[in-house]
Amino acid sequence: MVLPxxxxxxxxxxxxxxxxxxxxxxxxxxxxxxxxAMWSALQILHKACEVSRRHRYFPGGMALTWLGYYDSCVSSEQSCINQWNAMKDLETTRPVSPDIFVDKSV
Known part of the structure; x- marks a missing residue:
């Protein structure tokens, strides 16, 4: 996962x-x-967020253009990504698929 x-x-x-x-x-x-693990992750995230606020990083800006490389390295199968997004115990889940992708023959 790559999360700017x-x-x-x-x-x-x-x-x-x-x-x-x-x-x-x-x-x-x-x-x-x-x-x-949570403590370590939170410390790193807070430091990174402090830098992004100090330098005013925003979507579409030039500050994080190097993220494209890491995005291209994500190699998880789509089924794994779908499973992660559909987990019921998460506070937010993926949006409902449009009807166009629903198998209506069943």
Whole structure:
């Protein structure tokens, strides 16, 4: 997963052993496997968010153009991505697929 951290990024503990990252009107939910993993992730995220706010990173700007390389390295199968997006215990899930993609022959 590649998640750019723009100057509007907000991080919140969700009270359920995880945290959410809100940026550019999108919410990403993370459930680390341990408190130590969560603590490490939160420290890194807060440092990165501080830099993005200080330098006013915004979508479409030149500051994070190098992200394209990392986006191109994502090699997860679409089925794995769909499963992640459809997990019921997440606060936000993927949008409902348009009817055009629903198999109507069943």
């Amino acid at each position: 951290l723009w100057s509007d990024t907000k991080i919140h503990l969700d009270g359920d052993g995880g945290f959410t990252v809100n940026t550019v009107e999108r919410t990403h939910v993370f459930k680390p496997v341990s408190v130590q």
